[in-house]
Structures are given as structure tokens and as C-alpha cells.
Amino acid sequence: MDRKLVHTPEGVRDIYGEEYAKKLAAERLMMEKVRSFGYEDIQTPAFEFFDVFSREVGTTPSRELYKFFDKEGNTLVLRPDFTPSMARCAAKYFLEEAVPIRFCYLGNTFTNTSNLQGKLKEVTQMGAELIGDGSVEADAEMAAMVIEALMTAGLRDFQLSIGNVEYFKGICAEAGLGEETELELREYISGKNYFGAEELLRDKEVPDRIREAVLRMTDLFGTADALAEAKELVAGNVRSTKAVERLEKLHEVLCLYGAEKYVSFDLGMLSKYNYYTGVIYKAYTYGLGDALVKGGRYDTLLGRFGKEAPAIGFVVVMDDLMAALDRQNIAIALPERAETVEYTPQNYRESLEKAQKLRREGKKAVLRPKA
Numbered sequence: 230m231d232r233k234l235v236h237t238p239e240g241v242r243d244i245y246g247e248e249y250a251k252k253l254a255a256e257r258l259m260m261e262k263v264r265s266f267g268y269e270d271i272q273t274p275a276f277e278f279f280d281v282f283s284r285e286v287g288t289t290p291s292r293e294l295y296k297f298f299d300k301e302g303n304t305l306v307l308r309p310d311f312t313p314s315m316a317r318c319a320a321k322y323f324l325e326e327a328v329p330i331r332f333c334y335l336g337n338t339f340t341n342t343s344n345l346q347g348k349l350k351e352v353t354q355m356g357a358e359l360i361g362d363g364s365v366e367a368d369a370e371m372a373a374m375v376i377e378a379l380m381t382a383g384l385r386d387f388q389l390s391i392g393n394v395e396y397f398k399g400i401c402a403e404a405g406l407g408e409e410t411e412l413e414l415r416e417y418i419s420g421k422n423y424f425g426a427e428e429l430l431r432d433k434e435v436p437d438r439i440r441e442a443v444l445r446m447t448d449l450f451g452t453a454d455a456l457a458e459a460k461e462l463v464a465g466n467v468r469s470t471k472a473v474e475r476l477e478k479l480h481e482v483l484c485l486y487g488a489e490k491y492v493s494f495d496l497g498m499l500s501k502y503n504y505y506t507g508v509i510y511k512a513y514t515y516g517l518g519d520a521l522v523k524g525g526r527y528d529t530l531l532g533r534f535g536k537e538a539p540a541i542g543f544v545v546v547m548d549d550l551m552a553a554l555d556r557q558n559i560a561i562a563l564p565e566r567a568e569t570v571e572y573t574p575q576n577y578r579e580s581l582e583k584a585q586k587l588r589r590e591g592k593k594a595v596l597r598p599k600a
Contacts, residue, residue: 240351255383256335259545262374262377263374266370271315271332273317275337277306279296279303282294294307307338308338311338312544324536331359339351353548354546357542358541362539367541372492372510373483373486376488376492379522379550384550389492389522390493390495390512391510393472393509394498394499395471396446399463400446403466404430404440410433412503414430415499418443450494472507504529506526508526508541514553514557515557516552521546521553522545526539564593567594568587568593568594570583584596
């Protein structure tokens with residue numbers, strides 16, 4: 230047999246035994262917590278039409294998608310991200326629904342990138358979406374749910390960083406920057422390339438005051454006290470000021486949840502997903518080089534599928550969560566192992582009856598021939 234066939238392609242892996250049991254246990258705990266907030270399970274296809282994840286939607290770049298064709302010639306893609314699928318599904322089945330909809334999901338996503346840097350091309354994501362509620366209370370519910378879900382899985386040392394992309398967009402609008410320039414500037418800010426950002430702003434002849442506001446964005450992070458400085462920096466800019474005020478109100482509600490210990494604010498936080506329109510989240514913990522949780526508000530995305538409705542959601546990469554738990558030596562309670570019932574040809578009937586009795590009692594039993 231070709232030995233190559235027993236190996237997996239680059240960027241994917243097998244998970245089995247105790248490692249997989251721990252992952253399943255963590256998924257169960259977190260899903261139960263999310264369901265306790267009234268979220269209901271939904272399952273969407275592993276592949277969708279290409280246009281669901283198109284550039285206009287503002288999701289994963291085309292070059293990072295796994296693309297293929299069906300027999301009718303349609304271009305299909307393996308989902309790289311759940312949110313556009315959730316938006317499509319809500320627009321299809323809940324077009325006339327006025328009451329807020331709460332979805333939760335668990336499944337795998339696929340990203341075709343050659344720049345792995347230790348990351349997998351196939352990962353398991355768990356997340357939730359709240360559709361039809363544009364209030365700050367909905368923002369707080371999502372943030373509090375993230376915090377409680379991570380704690381349920383066993384994490385204690387983590388921080389949920391919260392920003393608002395409207396702060397950045399308000400500054401760009403005041404500077405008169407076009408969409409392409411804004412996207413380019415977003416790349417510089419997200420990549421911490423301040424020299425590139427400053428050069429771009431100078432080329433566009435952006436006034437010194439606004440240029441300073443953009444470059445100082447990345448320093449506006451920390452506790453709720455950072456919000457006052459952020460507001461002062463954009464005095465006179467209504468859009469950016471409202472973005473800060475939204476975060477101030479969000480902090481007040483999170484205090485009612487008792488979640489403020491785990492919350493910080495970052496006005497320089499941006500996302501590679503352009504469909505985010507307001508509050509965005511990222512959670513960080515020890516032992517990971519990237520955010521464990523990502524999410525935010527996407528109030529215009531459903532409109533691309535025919536349903537005008539505000540929405541907010543988050544996603545946890547379960548593979549990253551398991552890595553963090555392992556590196557922090559946090560144990561996950563596993564189900565009881567199966568009891569072994571050995572048999573010989575002479576006592577097989579009695580051994581089988583014993584195994585069946587254990588199973589009827591809700592216990593696990595393995596029937597095995599005696600060595």
C-alpha cells in the first residue's frame with residue numbers, strides 16, 4: 230500500500246482518543262451555556278454558492294476559498310466562515326419575522342491558505358447569532374455569553390477586547406477617504422504598519438489633526454477610562470463620538486452582568502471581514518498567538534440576501550480553545566470510561582447479560598474476549 234495514503238494533506242489532522250473526547254466535552258459545555266440564553270441549534274451546508282462569500286459581502290478573499298463546480302456548472306465553495314451562511318439562512322426562512330432570532334451552531338470551516346504559520350486549514354467553530362435586535366443590550370448579551378461560555382469550558386485568565394469600527398469609519402469619512410483608500414488604511418492599521426498608514430495619509434493630504442487621530446487609535450485601549458480619551462480625540466466628529474458613546478453604554482450593561490472584570494476596550498481594533506458595521510469583539514488568552522474569539526455587529530449583511538435586519542454574533546475556534554486549555558494545564562471532566570466485561574466461550578451468555586444490563590442502566594460496557 231502507498232504509505233502516503235495514511236497521511237493527511239497539509240493543514241488538516243486526525244483527532245481521536247482522549248484528545249477528541251476532551252474536545253467533545255468542551256463543545257458540549259459551551260453549547261449548553263449558549264442554549265441557556267435561548268439560542269436554538271441550526272445546521273447549514275458545508276458548501277454554498279460562491280456568491281455567498283463574494284468580495285461584495287466582505288468575507289474571505291477568493292484566493293483563500295476552496296472552490297469547485299457542480300454538474301450544472303455553478304461555482305461552489307466550502308464555507309470559510311459561518312456568518313454569511315447564517316445571514317442567508319435567516320433571509321430565506323425568516324424574511325417576514327419581526328421577533329429577534331437566536332441561532333447557535335457547531336461545525337467545520339475551511340480556508341485554503343498556504344501561509345499556515347501553524348494554523349489549520351480545517352477548524353471547528355462554535356458560535357451564535359442574534360438577528361433582528363440592534364440594541365446595546367443585544368451587544369451586551371453577546372459579550373456576556375462569550376465570557377460565560379469560556380468560563381464554562383474552564384478558562385479563567387482571558388480578556389474580551391471590544392472595539393467599534395464606526396470610530397474608524399467616522400474618522401475616514403471626516404478625512405474624505407474613498408472606499409479603496411479606507412480598505413488600504415484598514416490593512417495598515419490591522420497589521421500595525423503605522424509607517425505605511427502615515428505615508429498613505431500624507432499622500433492623500435489628510436489634515437494633521439485627522440492624521441493624528443488615525444495614528445493614535447492604536448494607543449486607545451485598556452479599561453473604560455480609555456473611552457474618555459477616545460471621545461476627546463474626535464471632538465466634533467459626530468459619527469466617531471457616537472461610536473464611543475455606544476461603548477460607554479455597553480460597559481454600563483456589562484457591569485450589570487458582572488462581566489466587567491473580563492472586558493477591555495480597543496478603539497484601534499479592526500477586522501479583515503468588511504461586513505462588520507459597529508461593535509466588534511476579540512477574546513485573548515495565554516498560549517495563543519491570535520484571538521480565540523472573534524465577532525461583532527453586521528447590520529447591513531442580511532440586506533444583501535433580501536432581509537433588512539440588524540445582527541450580531543461571535544465565533545470560537547474550538548481547536549484554539551483546546552490548545553489554550555492544554556497549555557494552561559486546565560483539565561476537562563471526561564465522561565466515565567466504559568467498563569470492560571470479559572467473556573470466555575463457556576460464560577458468553579452471562580457476560581453478555583451483564584454488559585446489556587450496564588447499558589440499560591445508562592452505563593458504558595465493552596464486551597471483550599478474555600485473553
